Amino acid sequence: MRPTTKDLAKAAGVSLATVDRVLNGRSGVRKKTIATVNDAIKRIGFERNQIAATLARQRAYRFAFAVPRSGGEFLDEIIERIREFDRVGRAEMIETEVIRIDDRDPHEAARTLGRLSPDKIDGIAIMAPETPQIRDALHRMRERGIETIPFVANQQEDGFVGIDNRAAGATAGRLMGRFLGQRQGTVIALTETTQSRDSLERRLGFDGVVNRDYTNLRVLPTLETHGDPGRTRHVLRNALDAHDDVVGLYIMGAEARTPIEVGGQLNAINRLVVIAHERTLSTEAALRSGEIDAVIHQDPGHLVRSAVRILRAKCENRSTLASQERIRIEILIAENL
Amino acid sequence: MRPTTKDLAKAAGVSLATVDRVLNGRSGVRKKTIATVNDAIKRIGFERNQIAATLARQRAYRFAFAVPRSGGEFLDEIIERIREFDRVGRAEMIETEVIRIDDRDPHEAARTLGRLSPDKIDGIAIMAPETPQIRDALHRMRERGIETIPFVANQQEDGFVGIDNRAAGATAGRLMGRFLGQRQGTVIALTETTQSRDSLERRLGFDGVVNRDYTNLRVLPTLETHGDPGRTRHVLRNALDAHDDVVGLYIMGAEARTPIEVGGQLNAINRLVVIAHERTLSTEAALRSGEIDAVIHQDPGHLVRSAVRILRAKCENRSTLASQERIRIEILIAENL
DNA sequence: GTTGATCTGAGGTGCGTACCTCAATTAAGC
DNA sequence: GCTTAATTGAGGTACGCACCTCAGATCAAC
Numbered sequence: 001m002r003p004t005t006k007d008l009a010k011a012a013g014v015s016l017a018t019v020d021r022v023l024n025g026r027s028g029v030r031k032k033t034i035a036t037v038n039d040a041i042k043r044i045g046f047e048r049n050q051i052a053a054t055l056a057r058q059r060a061y062r063f064a065f066a067v068p069r070s071g072g073e074f075l076d077e078i079i080e081r082i083r084e085f086d087r088v089g090r091a092e093m094i095e096t097e098v099i100r101i102d103d104r105d106p107h108e109a110a111r112t113l114g115r116l117s118p119d120k121i122d123g124i125a126i127m128a129p130e131t132p133q134i135r136d137a138l139h140r141m142r143e144r145g146i147e148t149i150p151f152v153a154n155q156q157e158d159g160f161v162g163i164d165n166r167a168a169g170a171t172a173g174r175l176m177g178r179f180l181g182q183r184q185g186t187v188i189a190l191t192e193t194t195q196s197r198d199s200l201e202r203r204l205g206f207d208g209v210v211n212r213d214y215t216n217l218r219v220l221p222t223l224e225t226h227g228d229p230g231r232t233r234h235v236l237r238n239a240l241d242a243h244d245d246v247v248g249l250y251i252m253g254a255e256a257r258t259p260i261e262v263g264g265q266l267n268a269i270n271r272l273v274v275i276a277h278e279r280t281l282s283t284e285a286a287l288r289s290g291e292i293d294a295v296i297h298q299d300p301g302h303l304v305r306s307a308v309r310i311l312r313a314k315c316e317n318r319s320t321l322a323s324q325e326r327i328r329i330e331i332l333i334a335e336n337l
Numbered sequence: 338m339r340p341t342t343k344d345l346a347k348a349a350g351v352s353l354a355t356v357d358r359v360l361n362g363r364s365g366v367r368k369k370t371i372a373t374v375n376d377a378i379k380r381i382g383f384e385r386n387q388i389a390a391t392l393a394r395q396r397a398y399r400f401a402f403a404v405p406r407s408g409g410e411f412l413d414e415i416i417e418r419i420r421e422f423d424r425v426g427r428a429e430m431i432e433t434e435v436i437r438i439d440d441r442d443p444h445e446a447a448r449t450l451g452r453l454s455p456d457k458i459d460g461i462a463i464m465a466p467e468t469p470q471i472r473d474a475l476h477r478m479r480e481r482g483i484e485t486i487p488f489v490a491n492q493q494e495d496g497f498v499g500i501d502n503r504a505a506g507a508t509a510g511r512l513m514g515r516f517l518g519q520r521q522g523t524v525i526a527l528t529e530t531t532q533s534r535d536s537l538e539r540r541l542g543f544d545g546v547v548n549r550d551y552t553n554l555r556v557l558p559t560l561e562t563h564g565d566p567g568r569t570r571h572v573l574r575n576a577l578d579a580h581d582d583v584v585g586l587y588i589m590g591a592e593a594r595t596p597i598e599v600g601g602q603l604n605a606i607n608r609l610v611v612i613a614h615e616r617t618l619s620t621e622a623a624l625r626s627g628e629i630d631a632v633i634h635q636d637p638g639h640l641v642r643s644a645v646r647i648l649r650a651k652c653e654n655r656s657t658l659a660s661q662e663r664i665r666i667e668i669l670i671a672e673n674l
Numbered sequence: 675g676t677t678g679a680t681c682t683g684a685g686g687t688g689c690g691t692a693c694c695t696c697a698a699t700t701a702a703g704c
Numbered sequence: 705g706c707t708t709a710a711t712t713g714a715g716g717t718a719c720g721c722a723c724c725t726c727a728g729a730t731c732a733a734c
Contacts, residue, residue, distance in 0.1 A: 002427070004690055015713045020692070028711060030701090050428045051392050052690035055719050088658065090339065091387045171672040178630075181518030209672065293515075301661055321421065324638055329673035335508040335546065336666035341720060352683040357722065365681060389720035392689050 003046045012040035023048065025317070050316065060093040063311050064124040065151065065304075066113065068103040072227075072255035073280035074300075078127075078152070081300040085308065094308060103128055110137040116146060123147035123311035125161065129196070130154050147314040151307055152298075153198065159314075161307045161327065163298045165198050168329045169205025169252070172275045175294050175331065176206075176248050177214035179273045184216040185247035188239050190223045190232075192253040202252045202277070217248065227255060233262045240266060249274045251292075257282035260291055279332055287334045297330040340383045349377035360385065362654070387653065397430040400648050401461040402488065402641075403450065405440040409564075409592035410617035411637070415464075415489070418637040422645065431645060440465055447474040453483065460484035460648035462498065466533070467491050484651040488644055489635075490535065496651075498644045498664065500635045502535050505666045506542025506589070509612045512631050512668065513543075513585050514551035516610045521553040522584035525576050527560045527569075529590040539589045539614070554585065564592060570599045577603060586611045588629075594619035597628055616669055624671045634667040 003011075009019045014037060021029045022037040040046070054061075065082050067075060079098055086096045099116075101109040110133040116124065124141070126148060128134050138148050150157040155165060176187060189206065191199040203222055210217050223239060225232040236259065240246055249272050251259045256276035260283070263274065274292040276283050286292040306325045313320045340348070346356045351374060358366045359374040377383070391398075402419050404412060416435055423433045436453075438446040447470040453461065461478070463485060465471050475485050487494040492502060513524060526543065528536040540559055547554050560576060562569040573596065577583055586609050588596045593613035597620070600611065611629040613620050623629040643662045650657045 006690085016691095017694095017713060017715090018711090021712090024692075026693095030711065033711080047428050049392075049430070049690050051388055051430050052719095053692070055386075055388050055392055055689090055721090056691040056693080058692075058719055084658065084660075091384050093386070093388050167672060171670065174670055174672045178516050205672075299665070305661075321425065323421075324642075328636070328667065330665065331668035331670070331673065333508065333511055333668070335504060335511045335542075336668065343720085353721095354683060354685090354724095355681090358682090361722075363723095367681065370681080386720055389689095390722075392691090392719090393721040393723080395689055395722075 002049070003044045004049070005046075007044060008037070008040055008046045011044045011046075012037045048316075053316070054093050057093075060090070060095045061123075061312055061315060062095045062097070062121050063308055064097050064099050064116070064121050065307070066099045066101050066124055066126045066128060068127065069100045070103070073257065073282060074254040074278040077278075077280060078300045078303065081304045084301075085304050089308070094312065096304075096308065099124075101128060106131040106133040110134055113137040113141060116141065118145045121146060122315050123149070125149050125151035125307040125311065127151045127153050130157075147311050149307060149310055149314075152303060155197075155201070159310060161303060161310060161325070163327050163329050165201035166205040166208075168277070168296050168298075169202035169207075170209045171205075171329055171331065172202070172250055172252075172277075172294075172296050173206040173209030174213075176250060176273060176275055177210060177217065179293055180214070180217065180247055182216065183247050185218070185245035186243045187217050187219045187248035187250060188223060188236070188246060189219055189221075189250045189252060190225060190236070190259055191251075192225055192227050192255060194222050194224055196253075198254075199252050206250060206252075219250075222252070225253070225258065227253075227258070229258045229262065232258045233265075236262050237266060246272065248272055251276040254278045256280070256286075256292075260286045264291055279330075279337075284337060287332060287337060290334070293333070295332040297332050298327050299330065302327055339386070340381045341386070342383075344381060345374070345377055345383045348381045348383075349374045385653075390653070391430050394430075397427070397432045398460075398649055398652060399432045399434070399458050400645055401434050401436050401453070401458050402644070403436045403438050403461055403463045403465060405464065406437045407440070410594060410619060411591040411615040414615075414617060415637045415640065418641045421638075422641050426645070431649070433641075433645065436461075438465060443468040443470040447471055450474040450478060453478065455482045458483060459652050460486075462486050462488035462644040462648065464488045464490050467494075484648050486644060486647055486651075489640060492534075492538070496647060498640060498647060498662070500664050500666050502538035503542040503545075505614070505633050505635075506539035506544075507546045508542075508666055508668065509539070509587055509589075509614075509631075509633050510543040510546030511550075513587060513610060513612055514547055514554065516630055517551070517554065517584055519553065520584050522555070522582035523580045524554050524556045524585035524587060525560060525573070525583055526556055526558075526587045526589060527562060527573070527596050528588075529562055529564050529592060531559050531561055533590075535591075536589050543587060543589075556587075559589070562590070562595065564595070566595045566599065569595045570602070573599050574603060583609065585609055588613040591615045593617070593623075593629075597623045601628055616667075616674075621674060624669065624674060627671070630670070632669040634669050635664050636667065639664055 005016060005019050009016045019037060022034050082096055082098055089096060101112050114137055124146060141148055149159045149161060152162040155162055189203060207219060210219055223235045254277060275294045276292050277296050279295055279297045283295045287295060310320055342353060342356050346353045356374060359371050419433055419435055426433060438449050451474055461483060478485055486496040486498055489499040492499055526540060544556060547556055560572045591614060612631045613629050614633050616632055616634045620632045624632060647657055647662060
């Protein structure tokens with residue numbers, strides 16, 4: 001039989017109350033006693049029964065996902081997965097909710113986060129640009145006892161859930177090079193805004209591979225669409241007009257729908273190797289139809305489940321298996337959709 | 338507050354004992370009463386608290402993974418993931434164990450499975466060839482009340498956990514075609530044994546794509562290694578001698594180490610596009626060194642966690658979210674390892 | 675109406691932990 | 705040694721459900 005708290009109390013020569021105080025980090029225990037209990041934990045191999053602990057808490061874990069108010073298909077997909085998780089999670093006493101924050105107004109976003117109280121929420125996964133205001137708000141949340149982790153954005157932070165965007169860019173670069181083979185020419189790189197760290201990282205990774213291993217290719221400075229179809233058409237047409245040897249298109253942003261549409265209309269896409277990011281209804285359809293050649297993807301379901309596992313582990317101050325939590329950089333083509 | 342069994346009893350106008358009988362499928366309840374309770378469940382949106390239910394069972398779930406006695410690196414990897422899961426699972430009252438079965442002796446395998454009693458085990462994931470003896474043994478296990486699911490092998494069975502091998506082969510075929518570009522020549526396909534259904538499916542998928550879309554390529558009949566380095570060297574050398582235009586090598590089996598080694602020794606691999614299955618220490622190293630170009634993979638951690646989720650859901654007669662349980666066909670290259 | 679079988683209710687115990695109160699003990703400062 | 709504060713123990717209740725017993729109700733067949 002697995003040792004219980006009762007066994008632990010006996011082994012440590014203390015009462016259940018003290019065991020409880022130590023296990024849950026409550027105050028009013030001498031350092032020496034804490035050490036005694038910890039020794040006993042190791043000695044008898046005690047491990048808290050999380051099932052019983054969760055039940056005894058008398059309330060569900062409540063986790064929030066703070067996501068931008070504006071977003072494309074990929075964000076919709078993530079939100080759908082959060083809601084899906086919520087449905088099955090309730091039976092395991094985990095409730096999840098989506099909180100929208102305004103990524104264009106850092107002050108308002110910080111205020112929204114500031115309003116969250118530990119009474120209503122145990123942890124939060126944040127998908128937001130790293131502005132000083134947000135950073136401050138997060139710091140204050142942690143002080144109030146709310147666990148936080150960066151989600152999809154801000155990979156350099158601790159406990160990040162998401163992919164290594166630099167490696168993702170390198171992956172795209174490798175595929176671009178290999179798919180183009182001996183062909184010589186220009187590659188267009190497109191994103192919503194070059195301000196975003198994700199785009200920067202991806203571009204760095206992409207260039208790293210292409211410049212080193214595919215000297216037959218030349219990558220143009222990144223074009224910006226600002227998510228605007230008109231502007232997308234404009235910059236794309238300009239680039240195609242200016243270079244008659246365009247052979248590849250790398251769509252770096254999460255919103256590939258408009259570039260694909262515009263590319264198709266310009267009748268350019270059929271001759272190009274096109275690589276985009278994130279599986280959405282649009283990129284999936286484009287993969288099937290052959291309009292694009294590969295998609296670099298991170299699984300939204302895994303993202304959500306991993307974030308919840310990590311938040312929960314933090315609440316129970318456990319550690320997690322890093323190997324289990326690394327989000328894969330997936331390569332999708334028509335055949336493995 | 339979520340409705341509890343008590344609320345359900347009140348809503349259905351029956352006692353807690355009857356609610357328990359219905360929820361857990363015990364005998365001695367009239368059909369009409371069962372219907373009344375089920376109606377009430379829907380009406381008030383009752384959902385069993387799995388945390389409390391698990392605790393009240395007074396014992397952990399015990400799941401087994403039946404895997405072949407002989408196997409290569411990929412099997413080792415899977416077993417390692419099972420043990421890893423076991424360590425974290427115990428805190429959630431899920432115990433897992435590995436059972437070795439002799440895949441060369443179906444009778445002995447069936448006997449091993451036959452010895453398993455519902456007292457000692459709640460469910461089992463089986464990775465074994467589909468012989469009549471095994472099929473019988475599984476049938477009898479289910480009758481005894483042990484849940485079973487096919488694992489990695491036998492994808493056509495219900496509840497299968499693993500990848501669609503035909504699609505995996507098609508994925509390999511597409512990559513082979515794209516990586517070779519305009520090059521013309523012969524492609525070698527290699528496996529341990531063509532008797533295995535996995536190999537057959539992969540070959541079918543591979544051929545489907547290559548024969549249709551890459552007429553510049555010709556795929557030779559599948560070579561068999563029987564897992565023997567000597568034989569591998571022999572058949573590979575023969576094939577390379579017989580065809581001076583070999584441009585690609587497709588290693589279909591799970592054990593790629595020997596073919597990669599032999600190919601390297603024959604000094605052939607550097608000129609070829611090589612695609613293998615399953616990430617292992619060998620294929621990972623070969624990807625990094627450039628000896629192979631891509632690996633088609635299924636994540637062992639996901640395989641194990643998914644199998645456990647499905648077995649547990651079956652024990653609690655719940656349904657699972659199919660979308661969450663589909664094992665991805667992953668494409669690995671050096672950049673997204 | 676009786677008998678026997680079938681169904682249902684009432685009530686209990688226990689799982690392993692969280693979280694609470696209050697009294698008792700021990701340590702620390704003077 | 706005394707006072708005060710810090711530490712510890714004892715005991716309780718609760719979570720939502722599984723699983724048990726036994727008496728009482730209901731039903732069907734005769």
